Amino acid sequence: MKKKVVALATVAMLSASYAGNAAASTYVVQSGDTLSHIARKYNTRVADIKEWNRLTSDLIHINQTLIVSKQEQKASAPPTPPAPVQAASTYIVVSGDTLIKIANKHHISLAELKEWNGLKDHLIYPGQKLNVSRPGQQTGTGSAQPAPAPAPPPPAQAPANPAPAAPTAEYIVKSGDTLSHIGTRFGLSVQQLKAMNNLSSDMIYVGQKLKVSGTPEEKAAPGSPDLSAEVSVLLEEAKKHLGTPYVWGGSNTSGFDCSGFIYYVYNKAGKSINRLSSEGYFNRSYYVSDPQPGDLVFFENTYKKGISHMGIYLGNNQFIHADDSGVRVTSLDDSYYKKHFDSFKRFY
Incomplete structure (x- = not known):
């Protein structure tokens, strides 16, 4: 005993x-x-x-x-088995994945990954199976890959967000909330939230009641900005400065560093932002899994540990930025930037 x-x-x-x-x-x-x-x-x-x-x-x-x-x-969480994926010819998408991260992990280009899976955009969802090597050219033991690339998921299945509380018409602001967080939770953009609640700024307070659902007319209020027009102005302004030399700490047309270029271009395009470092801008933006032209692209561990370089995404797997070669357009498949890629983000 x-x-x-x-x-x-x-x-x-x-x-x-x-x-x-x-x-x-x-x-x-x-x-x-x-x-x-x-x-x-x-x-x-x-x-x-x-x-x-x-x-x-x-x-x-x-x-x-x-x-x-x-x-x-x-x-x-011992059941999660990431290791076998490395040797496999397919990959199962998990929460937090983006196409560029999956491409980098398997040493392929973003364009190849999209081609092999018949993808027209960057939208993926957890549980989705993707080809990570060319169909029919795997080096496994006889398990044949289907010749046609799998069709993209049905539109109704694609959104991975839980879309909580669809019937809810109001939300009460809690400590730590931002318009961006609330919008993400209810499937709305910051502009839509501001239009639905007649807000002239991003300022909210604890206990404030916000409308978070309504008719499509409410969400697309007449006063909401034309994002495509804003993006066109932003990209046009960025491209005006191609070839401008690199200057450490520079934030004007005589010379830019990477964050100085962002500061100058965004302010010229009508979005007022403070002059910060790449890391500072990283901390004032939120992640996007389906990057659009005008979004930010961040890189880590270039000249220092952590977030250390950034640019503006142009679409078609290209971004414009200021590096040691001056202001230029670079592909995300570039061997150096592919190695140091961190994420796509968007200003709050």
């Missing part, structure tokens, strides 16, 4: 010890936290935290427990 009691006590001690180690790898969200702040605090990336916690957006809430290290992911 004594032996049995001692054994049980030993098991209890080991369990408590393991629980303590696991707790060191998690974080409880506090008022005012954002994924970016938490990622910096634990020396990791927003994309990693979203993947480990299976988040489909940047939205978090107070008292939410988040995994903030790979060790915790391994201890709590």
